Amino acid sequence: MSTDDKELSGPDLAAGVVAGDVKDGAALAGHAHGKPVLLVRRGAELFAIGATCSHYGGPLAEGLVVDDTVRCPWHHACFSLRTGKALRAPALNPVPCFGVEQREGKVFVVGERPAGAAPSPVTAPPSVVIVGAGAAGNAAAETLRREGYTGRVTLIGAEPSVPYDRPNLSKDYLAGHAPEEWIPLRPAEYYAENGIELLQGVAVDRLDPAAKQVTLANGTTLGYGALLLATGADPVRLTMRGSDLPHVFYLRTLADSRAIIARCAGAKRAAVVGASFIGLEAAAALRARGVAVTVVAPETVPLGRVLGDEIGEAVRRLHEAHGVAFRLGAKLTSIDASEITLHGGERIPADLVVLGIGVRPVTALAAASGMAIDRGVVVDEYLRTSAPDVFAAGDIARWPDARTGERVRVEHWVVAQRQGRVAALNILGRRRPFEAVPFFWSAHYDVTVSYVGHAESWDRVDVSGSASAGDCAVAFRRGGTTLAVATIGRDRASLEAEAAMERGDEARLRGLVPHG
Numbered sequence: 001m002s003t004d005d006k007e008l009s010g011p012d013l014a015a016g017v018v019a020g021d022v023k024d025g026a027a028l029a030g031h032a033h034g035k036p037v038l039l040v041r042r043g044a045e046l047f048a049i050g051a052t053c054s055h056y057g058g059p060l061a062e063g064l065v066v067d068d069t070v071r072c073p074w075h076h077a078c079f080s081l082r083t084g085k086a087l088r089a090p091a092l093n094p095v096p097c098f099g100v101e102q103r104e105g106k107v108f109v110v111g112e113r114p115a116g117a118a119p120s121p122v123t124a125p126p127s128v129v130i131v132g133a134g135a136a137g138n139a140a141a142e143t144l145r146r147e148g149y150t151g152r153v154t155l156i157g158a159e160p161s162v163p164y165d166r167p168n169l170s171k172d173y174l175a176g177h178a179p180e181e182w183i184p185l186r187p188a189e190y191y192a193e194n195g196i197e198l199l200q201g202v203a204v205d206r207l208d209p210a211a212k213q214v215t216l217a218n219g220t221t222l223g224y225g226a227l228l229l230a231t232g233a234d235p236v237r238l239t240m241r242g243s244d245l246p247h248v249f250y251l252r253t254l255a256d257s258r259a260i261i262a263r264c265a266g267a268k269r270a271a272v273v274g275a276s277f278i279g280l281e282a283a284a285a286l287r288a289r290g291v292a293v294t295v296v297a298p299e300t301v302p303l304g305r306v307l308g309d310e311i312g313e314a315v316r317r318l319h320e321a322h323g324v325a326f327r328l329g330a331k332l333t334s335i336d337a338s339e340i341t342l343h344g345g346e347r348i349p350a351d352l353v354v355l356g357i358g359v360r361p362v363t364a365l366a367a368a369s370g371m372a373i374d375r376g377v378v379v380d381e382y383l384r385t386s387a388p389d390v391f392a393a394g395d396i397a398r399w400p401d402a403r404t405g406e407r408v409r410v411e412h413w414v415v416a417q418r419q420g421r422v423a424a425l426n427i428l429g430r431r432r433p434f435e436a437v438p439f440f441w442s443a444h445y446d447v448t449v450s451y452v453g454h455a456e457s458w459d460r461v462d463v464s465g466s467a468s469a470g471d472c473a474v475a476f477r478r479g480g481t482t483l484a485v486a487t488i489g490r491d492r493a494s495l496e497a498e499a500a501m502e503r504g505d506e507a508r509l510r511g512l513v514p515h516g
């Protein structure tokens with residue numbers, strides 16, 4: 001997605017601002033040398049970096065300064081104030097970094113600084129194979145090269161495309177608001193230019209940890225020094241009457257999203273089965289294409305199991321306001337060419353059916369090779385599996401959560417990317433525990449829900465503000481500890497909750513969402 005087309009606003013920082021106007025820890029947004037720039041003071045030091053997030057163009061001035069970094073309010077990318085480097089996903093690229101000078105009580109942003117020196121070469125292990133070219137696999141391959149690794153890197157993906165922006169498949173892309181060129185994470189040339197051997201449309205069929213080799217579907221074998229498994233998740237599939245009809249779709253891959261778009265051309269009425277994040281996002285996208293939508297799901301509150309009733313009900317009302325009909329507490333019994341049938345006999349006309357009833361981690365390779373499996377591939381805090389020199393990251397990995405000590409597995413884009421990065425660092429011997437606070441977002445029309453932390457169960461929910469009004473923070477607590485905070489319209493509170501969870505600062509979390 002392009003981030004270069006922002007209009008310049010605020011003071012001209014190249015012409016200088018009064019030093020006293022640059023407050024410690026706050027970000028002053030302006031422009032310099034034709035670019036939006038953020039000026040930040042940290043104690044005696046002053047920093048200036050690009051003000052526009054390199055992910056989707058989020059306004060960094062509305063983000064949070066933490067130590068010598070700034071975090072983006074939209075999807076929590078993090079940039080170094082010293083170098084402009086993207087330190088945390090989902091940003092892949094740095095923002096520009098500028099020199100700062102102080103003269104006669106004023107601060108001036110001077111020229112753009114060149115990128116820092118290349119890292120020292122790292123030669124071990126002899127080679128790295130990454131199975132799965134999605135969020136985690138791509139992040140790992142990029143990290144290896146960015147850290148100076150000089151050995152062979154092979155990124156193997158079963159899909160016939162370069163790694164792409166999967167979250168967009170149920171949002172702007174499906175709605176017809178995102179052009180094709182926004183979807184690849186990198187141009188195809190990037191991989192060759194960075195010495196990453198990208199095998200597209202090739203599945204790994206077998207993994208032999210004792211021989212340290214993988215076998216591809218075409219019979220080729222490939223040895224490795226270290227291996228990363230990042231095979232993601234697959235939709236849960238229905239096997240009822242009609243579930244294999246040509247107008248019935250799942251939504252996991254770019255091919256799936258394209259197939260739904262193609263079907264929309266002749267479709268008037270869609271049934272979305274499952275009130276999951278993906279199902280509801282797809283419902284919003286189909287409404288944008290003018291298709292009537294009915295959502296059918298067994299639960300009584302959409303998303304309630306994850307986001308609680310306050311936000312779940314608000315999301316339902318939001319969809320209803322956009323014309324989506326719900327059949328909740330309902331189950332599907334069969335699908336026919338122009339309708340679906342529910343338990344109890346109700347028939348709903350549908351010439352397009354999207355099934356969004358959950359996903360399962362793709363663990364077959366790991367399981368067949370004897371690795372420890374527990375509803376995912378079991379990894380330690382360094383993302384090491386039970387097999388030597390084999391790491392796992394992303395939707396398949398079940399890791400020990402640094403805050404609760406419980407093993408968790410999530411299906412979040414940013415977590416997969418951050419785990420891919422940490423796994424790559426550990427492949428290079430850095431012994432870096434994975435400690436990031438989980439974060440995800442979900443977008444419905446112009447409303448985005450942000451969620452930090454992880455709560456599978458809770459004994460109290462506290463609500464500040466109103467979800468229906470598009471302004472709330474909801475805390476999910478157990479035994480007096482805030483496990484997770486979901487927000488709508490409070491991006492900064494989401495960033496602050498994340499930072500407080502990192503510090504274990506329960507008092508701050510209580511301040512953000514007081515006990516009701």
Ligand SMILES: Cc1cc2nc3c(=O)[nH]c(=O)nc-3n(C[C@H](O)[C@H](O)[C@H](O)COP(=O)(O)OP(=O)(O)OC[C@H]3O[C@@H](n4cnc5c(N)ncnc54)[C@H](O)[C@@H]3O)c2cc1C
Nearest residue numbers: 132134135136158167203204232394395411412413416440
């Ligand atoms: C439509 C959609 C919307 C989403 N929206 C959001 C969102 O808004 N926010 C959010 O936080 N998360 C979102 N997610 C979830 C997020 O995309 C996933 O958590 C993330 O992609 C997981 O990354 P991963 O690398 O583990 O797996 P993936 O990105 O799924 O990549 C795994 C890759 O491995 C390949 N593979 C599998 N087996 C093999 C094999 N044997 N050999 C070779 N390759 C193999 C697969 O084909 C796949 O390409 C969304 C997911 C979907 C499907």
Ligand code: FES
Nearest residue numbers: 053055056058072
């Ligand atoms: S726009 Fe900044 S993280 Fe997405």
